[in-house]
Amino acid sequence: MAKQQSIGLDIGSTAVRAAEIAFSAGGVGGELRAYREVPLPDGAVRDGEVVDATVVSAALKELFSGSKFSSKEVILGVGNQRVAVRALTLPWAPFDQLRASLPYQVQDLLPMPVDEALLDYYPVEESHENDIRSYDGLLVAAARDTVSANVKCAEQAGLLPVGVDLNAFALLRAMTRGRLAQGNVAIVDIGAHITTVVIASDGDPQFVRALPIGGQAMTDSFARASGVGPNEAERIKCELGMNAVKYPELRDGAEAMNEVATKLVEAIRGTFGYFTSASGGEHLDVVALTGGSAHMPGLGQYLASSSRLNAILGDPLETTTFAKSVGDRTQFEANAVTMTTALGLGYGVGALV
Known part of the structure; x- marks a missing residue:
């Protein structure tokens, strides 16, 4: 089975981190093909938002310069108090139509004007009650300017964001592949x-x-x-x-x-x-x-x-294998818990764009 390959980019408060993962659809674990992190000075990123774009862009350029990453296409993460996640049941519809209808269905549920938000919906399960089909899932609403700032910062560093995903979902993807x-x-x-x-x-x-x-x-x-x-x-x-x-x-x-x-x-x-x-x-x-x-x-x-x-x-590395080019697990164990978001972003295909 052909493997998918993507690079997760975590812009954190203390460092920028990138992880390149190759994985098969439906597979339990993935292969880490590249990982690197570059520290950030205090205040460059605050509460999940880029404050000093010049400093962060320079760190991102360093992160990818002379590195072993195979591409500059990245999946970015977003997650702070300007991202709202709500449990929500919606009438069944083809998913493209459902996603397009979100601004009209959820404006009363948001802590921000709907035109200032980027919206997505994560269906957890499909239900049938009284012959009515519906989705039970999670609505995600992110402040548009927060997402745009991170995307622009990556673009200024010469990177190509191909998706934006919720950090919480990335954590889940990285951590629930084994015993959890x-x-x-x-x-x-x-x-x-x-x-x-x-x-x-x-x-x-x-x-x-x-x-x-x-x-x-x-x-x-x-x-x-x-x-x-x-x-x-x-x-x-x-x-x-x-x-x-x-x-x-x-x-x-x-x-x-x-x-x-x-x-x-x-x-x-x-x-x-x-x-x-x-x-x-x-x-x-x-x-x-x-x-x-x-x-x-x-x-x-x-x-x-x-x-x-x-x-x-x-242990986000529980089911991870390692390409020869990156070494083995022992080289990453000490910092594994700080790698989690980047690893999880590498497993996903962001849709919040």
Whole structure:
């Protein structure tokens, strides 16, 4: 069977990352053929939106210069609080017609004017009731200017965006190819400024929420309360995490950092509770953590104990094979949780354009 091949491009707050994946339709895993990331200075991307296009475009040029990527065609991700995801049932229609009708059917559901939004619909299942066919699925509405800024930035770097997809769906594609393919699963991606929670049942997305808090807020709170620099605060967060409170000389900063971590965990728990209520009592089987702060000592354990759920470190490489040109799994294990979005974008064909 012929393999599809595409490049996922994740424009994050701390780095730009690209992953080239070859995969077969219906296959469980894919082959990683190229991967690279280039760091971004603080503030170049804020809350999922490009702030300094010149800096980000330069980083994208570096990302693809002299690299092993076979093409400059990329699938971009989008995901922040200016992207709304709503459960929605729509009358059955051929899908092209249904997608074209979205502006007329959903304008009262959006937190933004419909002409300022890019719309897409993800059908989860088709239902029949009283001889009426309908789709149950998720409506996705993204602020047009946010998407346009990311697309233009990529184009300025000489890249050709061939699709734009929701980061939450990319997380799902990367994470539900192995042991998380069955049951009710929550993927929690803790980025620098945004934490994305996506809940799936047997691999199909059921609920998505973007929380306006991430790992950088914890680092900043430690730095402010303790008086240390941002690099030292980040080191302590990564090495000691919530356990830093055990050290008297670190207590002021650690208590401030843990207060932010507690707010994040409470927001995540609230999202789980909303899903259980809205789904008629469905409960989660497992929570998988990804993103830059997934490794933070104590955070996963605290989330597990407070939510009474099994929380594990996500493994987006579980079913991935590796081309000889990129090496083997051991070269990527340390950074696997930050690769998740780029990998998932590489598995998909974005339609939100």
